[in-house]
Amino acid sequence: MQIRQLFDADTWTFTYLLWDEQSKEAAVIDSVLEQVDRDETHIRELGLKVKYLLETHIHADHITGAGPLRKRIGGELVVHKNSGSECADILAVDGDVFSLGEQKIEVVHTPGHTDNDITYKIDGAVFTGDTLMVRDCGRTDFQLGSNEAMYHSLTEILFKLPEDTMVFPAHDYKGFTQSTIGEEKYFNRRAGDRKSYQDFSTIMDSMNLPNPKRIDIAVPGNLKCGDLDD
């Protein structure tokens, strides 16, 4: 599987293009509304046929470009069933598999940041959304987030993958772009190095983060799949 990482500097969001080299069938993970022109041009230059527009969750910090991209270049829009999205084509659940040519993308439900977080798993890599981030994890204090669910997703699901599995998060705020399961298992500041649930929970509860600036427009915008004019 070919992987291309794209970045939106305003919201520190990573978008990913995945494609099967032989068939040119492609998926876009977590596009950003303001980058739809860039992404459309890039996809056309690469000669890709977009089959899926995959969302890792209903974002609170940016509006997805998935709906507008669907109109321009096609593809089925995928969100987790718990999102209650009415504009998605597929409401995915744990274990669902999407194919790009011979390549497989597996849905792994990894809630904690929200109740609808999906990790997309391919051979050798995971796209972990706001669940597992480099040395970090997503906040758990809104959108049906949960310390218990996050700890379970990190330590019982993701950290049990092979240690050389590459980790591609939805965001990074320190300039990291990727990691591996092995690194996060040992060095993740919140849940790594066999931290107990109690220690993890104390760290998460002490963050006192302000609400994301765009939450009041981002969540409703994302429940429309970014098609703001519809």
Place this chain on the structure above:
Amino acid sequence: MQIRQLFDADTWTFTYLLWDEQSKEAAVIDSVLEQVDRDETHIRELGLKVKYLLETHIHADHITGAGPLRKRIGGELVVHKNSGSECADILAVDGDVFSLGEQKIEVVHTPGHTDNDITYKIDGAVFTGDTLMVRDCGRTDFQLGSNEAMYHSLTEILFKLPEDTMVFPAHDYKGFTQSTIGEEKYFNRRAGDRKSYQDFSTIMDSMNLPNPKRIDIAVPGNLKCGDLDD
């Protein structure tokens, strides 16, 4: 060769860690002074032995972290001979080869942005500094830059590499993180699609860019390898 891309958001600079998985011997390409703490921690967590601190050129937009990293974690500092650097350990020229375990890094002189640009070439990938950037190239209007040299470096050296060679630039300002030689040969806005030297030169001469904000501190800082207190 393992490759890890790191980003400095203030100057839109990519730093790269390269390492040989077996021996853990590593090189750092284009570190940034303000990110030395992050990079040192990351290198130590990954268990790497830094052998080389490689600069693609004397930068005008940020100060290198190579000198400070050399003091903290070791490694020989490499800059092109034309830079006239007095703090580098190795003044490299075209064709020089550096080894990390069994892996080789080759020096390819690709001037145009300055007179001292190096592309570092490994098996399957090139680190092209400010010479070749995604759909773009570095400016040529100061620091002994030259349209002629840039056009030659792009079309006669880099575009002649295998088309699937991955391209990792020193900067990007639109959220791209990598490309391939094939893509740039066809889609590079300045020199791709068989643009003539005349067309290329007209584009480059019409840019009228302001000087980089930090040029007056960056160039002298880089001629000290980032060791500002020495």
